[in-house]
Amino acid sequence: MTNLGLRRSVVLQRRPRGEPVADDFAIQEDAVPTAGPGEVVTRTIWLSIDPYMRGRLREEQTYAVAIQIGEVMTGETVGEVIASAHPDFAPGDFVAGARGWQTHSVTQGDRLVKIPKSAAPLSAYLGVLGMTGATAYAGVTEICKPKAGETFVVSAASGAVGSVAGQIAKRAGARVVGIAGGPDKCLWVQDSLGFDDCVDHRNLDLRRELLAACPNGIDCYFENVGGAVQAAVFDQLNPLARVAMCGMVSQYNEQTMPPGPNLGFVVGKRILIQGFIVSERPARMTEWRAMAEPLVADGSLVYREDVIDGLENAPDALTGILTGRNFGKLLVRVAADHS
Amino acid sequence: MTNLGLRRSVVLQRRPRGEPVADDFAIQEDAVPTAGPGEVVTRTIWLSIDPYMRGRLREEQTYAVAIQIGEVMTGETVGEVIASAHPDFAPGDFVAGARGWQTHSVTQGDRLVKIPKSAAPLSAYLGVLGMTGATAYAGVTEICKPKAGETFVVSAASGAVGSVAGQIAKRAGARVVGIAGGPDKCLWVQDSLGFDDCVDHRNLDLRRELLAACPNGIDCYFENVGGAVQAAVFDQLNPLARVAMCGMVSQYNEQTMPPGPNLGFVVGKRILIQGFIVSERPARMTEWRAMAEPLVADGSLVYREDVIDGLENAPDALTGILTGRNFGKLLVRVAADHS
Numbered sequence: 001m002t003n004l005g006l007r008r009s010v011v012l013q014r015r016p017r018g019e020p021v022a023d024d025f026a027i028q029e030d031a032v033p034t035a036g037p038g039e040v041v042t043r044t045i046w047l048s049i050d051p052y053m054r055g056r057l058r059e060e061q062t063y064a065v066a067i068q069i070g071e072v073m074t075g076e077t078v079g080e081v082i083a084s085a086h087p088d089f090a091p092g093d094f095v096a097g098a099r100g101w102q103t104h105s106v107t108q109g110d111r112l113v114k115i116p117k118s119a120a121p122l123s124a125y126l127g128v129l130g131m132t133g134a135t136a137y138a139g140v141t142e143i144c145k146p147k148a149g150e151t152f153v154v155s156a157a158s159g160a161v162g163s164v165a166g167q168i169a170k171r172a173g174a175r176v177v178g179i180a181g182g183p184d185k186c187l188w189v190q191d192s193l194g195f196d197d198c199v200d201h202r203n204l205d206l207r208r209e210l211l212a213a214c215p216n217g218i219d220c221y222f223e224n225v226g227g228a229v230q231a232a233v234f235d236q237l238n239p240l241a242r243v244a245m246c247g248m249v250s251q252y253n254e255q256t257m258p259p260g261p262n263l264g265f266v267v268g269k270r271i272l273i274q275g276f277i278v279s280e281r282p283a284r285m286t287e288w289r290a291m292a293e294p295l296v297a298d299g300s301l302v303y304r305e306d307v308i309d310g311l312e313n314a315p316d317a318l319t320g321i322l323t324g325r326n327f328g329k330l331l332v333r334v335a336a337d338h339s
Numbered sequence: 340m341t342n343l344g345l346r347r348s349v350v351l352q353r354r355p356r357g358e359p360v361a362d363d364f365a366i367q368e369d370a371v372p373t374a375g376p377g378e379v380v381t382r383t384i385w386l387s388i389d390p391y392m393r394g395r396l397r398e399e400q401t402y403a404v405a406i407q408i409g410e411v412m413t414g415e416t417v418g419e420v421i422a423s424a425h426p427d428f429a430p431g432d433f434v435a436g437a438r439g440w441q442t443h444s445v446t447q448g449d450r451l452v453k454i455p456k457s458a459a460p461l462s463a464y465l466g467v468l469g470m471t472g473a474t475a476y477a478g479v480t481e482i483c484k485p486k487a488g489e490t491f492v493v494s495a496a497s498g499a500v501g502s503v504a505g506q507i508a509k510r511a512g513a514r515v516v517g518i519a520g521g522p523d524k525c526l527w528v529q530d531s532l533g534f535d536d537c538v539d540h541r542n543l544d545l546r547r548e549l550l551a552a553c554p555n556g557i558d559c560y561f562e563n564v565g566g567a568v569q570a571a572v573f574d575q576l577n578p579l580a581r582v583a584m585c586g587m588v589s590q591y592n593e594q595t596m597p598p599g600p601n602l603g604f605v606v607g608k609r610i611l612i613q614g615f616i617v618s619e620r621p622a623r624m625t626e627w628r629a630m631a632e633p634l635v636a637d638g639s640l641v642y643r644e645d646v647i648d649g650l651e652n653a654p655d656a657l658t659g660i661l662t663g664r665n666f667g668k669l670l671v672r673v674a675a676d677h678s
Contacts, residue, residue: 055607226602245605259598263565266584266614268394273612275605 007032009072009102010314016057019253019322024057025073025315033106035085040109042079044099047332048126049075049308049317050160051224054252073101073314076131077334078115078122089114096125101314103334120296122337127160127329128296128303129289135278136164136222137288139244140172142281143274144220148173151214153233156224157198158185158304160329161246165222166195167301174220177213179229181324188327192302201225206232217241225250227258234261237271245275252322304328346371348411348441349653355396358592358661363396364412364654372445374424379448381418381434383441386671387465388414388647388656389499390563393591412440412653415470416673417454417461428453435464440653442673459635461676466499466668467635467642468628474617475503475561476627478583479511481620482613483559487512490553492572495563496537497524497643499668500585504561505534506640513559516552518568520663527666531641540564545571556580564589566597573600576610584614591661643667 006029013026035041056067056074067073077099081089086109089095095112099105115125127133139161146152152169156162157178166176166189178189178198186198197213199206210232217238223230226248237243251257266273278284295301306326308317311334321330345368352365374380395406395413406412416438420428425448428434434451438444454464466472478500485491491508495501496517505515505528517528517537525537536552538545549571556577562569565587576582590596604610617623634640645665647656650673660669 223606230602245602248603248606251601251603257601257603260601262590262596262599263569263584263612264587264590264596266612267562267587268614270614270616270619271612272614273602273605275607275609275611277609280609 005032006030007102007104008311009100010311011072012057012067012069014069015059016253018255020054020057020315020319022315027312028072032104035083035106038086038108038110039084039106040081040086040089040095040112041083041104041106042077042095042097042099042112043082043104044077044079044102044311044334045094045337046078046123046126047075047101047311047314047334048077048131049314049321049326049330049332050132051247051249051252051321053318054322074098075101075314076126077105078125079105084109086110094122096130101311103311119293123305123307123331124296124303126331127305128164128301129292131278131285132160132329133164133292133303134285134288135246136161137168137292138278138281138284139222139246139276140165140168140220142284143244143272143276144169144222144242146172146174146220149175150219151175151177151216151238152220152222153177153179153210153214153218154222154224155179155201155229155233156247156249156324157189157193157195158327159224160303162222162224163189163193163303163328164301167193169220169222170194175214175216177210179210179225179233185327188304192304194302201229207235210236220244222246223248227251231261234265237265237269239269241269241271243271243273245273249322249324306330307333309333344371345369346441346443347650348439349650350411351396351406351408353408354398355592357594359393359396359654359658361654366651367411371443374422374445377425377447377449378423378445379420379425379428379434379451380422380443380445381416381436381438381451382421382443383416383418383438383650383673384433384676385417385462385465386414386440386650386653386673387416387470388653388660388665388669388671389471390586390588390591390660392657393661413437414440414653415465416444417464418444423448433461435469440650442650459632462644462646462670463635463642465670466644467503467640468631470617470624471499471668472503472631473620473624473627474585475500476507476630477617477620477623478561478585478615479504479507479559481623482583482611482615483508483561483581485511485513485559488514489558490514490516490555490577491559491561492516492518492549492553492557493561493563494518494540494568494572495586495588495663496528496532496534497666498563499642501561501563502528502532502642502667503640506532508559508561509533514553514555516549518549518564518572524666527643531643533641540568546574549575559583561585562587566590570600573604576604576608578608580608580610582610582612584612588661588663645669646672648672
């Protein structure tokens with residue numbers, strides 16, 4: 001067996017209390033693994049950093065099994081095949097998978113998806129063409145179902161999911177209003193994404209700003225943040241509104257959860273509130289990628305990436321996404337595109 | 340024109356603060372109206388008393404327009420035609436409609452539905468075969484969608500809606516657990532309705548009782564009460580659970596609403612929470628009545644009525660239903676079946 005060199009991995013050293021800090025993680029080194037029967041060895045190029053990862057650091061399970069102390073952090077990746085004992089993969093192939101926070105990995109070939117070489121940039125397969133894009137697509141088309149002329153509001157509007165959700169709703173003919181943190185993000189949401197309006201949630205009077213942006217009330221809400229933003233939006237929902245509950249990032253670092261809305265309005269206004277994760281809808285993933293690839297290629301679907309270099313900076317990147325420090329889809333460049 | 344005698348009506352005299360009291364209402368008398376073109380005059384036999392009526396006494400609108408001071412209280416009724424200028428109706432016909440808290444009414448014939456004379460008792464058309472039965476049917480089949488082997492929980496289980504909802508879920512093969520107030524109601528829910536278990540919400544440790552009754556967690560919840568019962572049930576919802584939000588009667592007398600659940604679990608467990616009213620689903624009403632009539636006739640669909648005599652006692656009946664004083668579908672007998 002050839003010695004392929006050293007692998008570096010980020011493992012969970014202790015469970016964060018509140019905001020994750022560097023010492024909650026540790027870097028481990030071992031030999032790059034070799035491929036057993038049906039297996040493929042990859043080197044990681046891009047690692048996706050997403051808010052849901054905070055949930056996996058908790059003792060109690062949410063929709064994913066908690067990461068154990070000493071385990072490698074999980075995460076979606078794009079990489080290059082460097083060794084293969086699987087007939088469908090050859091060295092030089094680019095693949096997407098959930099290979100975690102590490103420079104190299106080995107896995108059964110059927111857990112990897114091949115990326116076409118001539119299409120969009122590799123990194124797009126973790127964002128607009130990957131899990132976050134498909135999440136936006138599933139939430140908008142299966143839950144929010146915006147109709148032409150309706151008002152669609154999305155929080156974390158400049159983020160990986162929110163930016164795509166709003167663009168899909170816009171294509172459906174809705175009036176699209178983003179909520180984002182700070183004037184730079186709001187400007188980009190309006191000018192580059194083409195949303196009809198964007199409200200800065202740092203404004204002192206969020207409710208009034210939102211009312212001004214949504215004079216006909218809110219028919220659809222794509223929820224990414226929770227907290228005060230959620231309260232303001234819920235107050236302005238129209239009868240028969242649909243709420244896609246994608247995330248509540250504002251509270252992911254909380255040790256104890258604050259109370260939420262009294263649900264009387266759900267009865268009175270016949271509201272639909274639905275949580276979802278796209279990995280339970282694999283058909284949507286495939287469908288979305290096929291639809292979105294040409295839109296990315298011709299520039300009509302806009303996306304923005306926020307790139308952090310170096311696997312060792314992944315923990316800090318996670319801390320940043322939980323406080324809105326990133327601007328666009330957050331990615332860690334683990335290695336160069338070319339070996 | 341024949342003088343048909345006096346009509347008595349219950350009007351709203353002032354908006355209740357908290358629990359409605361007798362002095363919030365007044366009895367008014369005027370002449371029984373006559374039928375203009377296309378109109379039908381009825382004498383009311385049965386008046387339905389339902390928790391949603393409390394919402395109409397509020398200044399602010401919910402899904403129905405608020406009742407104004409001096410207006411006759413609205414409500415579903417069954418009555419007998421005593422004069423008709425509409426070709427489809429003749430004196431002696433029995434009809435269902437929303438003719439309000441009054442002994443007689445006049446309305447366009449197309450706002451009335453004829454009741455077959457030979458089928459179930461007239462009163463059943465306000466309960467198991469009427470709005471409350473159809474509400475249960477819509478909530479269970481469109482939102483909860485219980486599958487065989489799943490656990491279905493319904494609050495206010497001995498009430499007009501809850502008792503039917505549980506029986507429909509039972510027919511779908513679910514394990515059905517009721518929540519009701521007091522041992523008599525719980526006994527009836529288990530013995531007569533055939534639910535698998537019933538938890539008394541007056542128990543000191545509701546959460547533990549519920550856990551014992553639902554060892555595999557809760558897949559479907561049909562919500563009628565809110566408050567502490569809601570909190571206990573929500574804590575035990577399984578991933579992908581469906582919650583039909585029919586009512587939250589525990590808070591209908593509140594002046595200010597208490598906070599509700601933090602909605603993080605909706606994301607984490609991909610929960611569906613949906614408010615609904617059956618009047619927006621007229622097809623369900625027709626469908627349900629056709630399905631349920633034979634089941635009522637052969638006794639396989641069980642229902643219980645709680646009858647209060649006399650229109651003047653309708654306000655007190657409303658106060659009673661808001662605190663769970665009734666046992667079964669609450670009805671006011673405004674007049675005898677036979678004229």
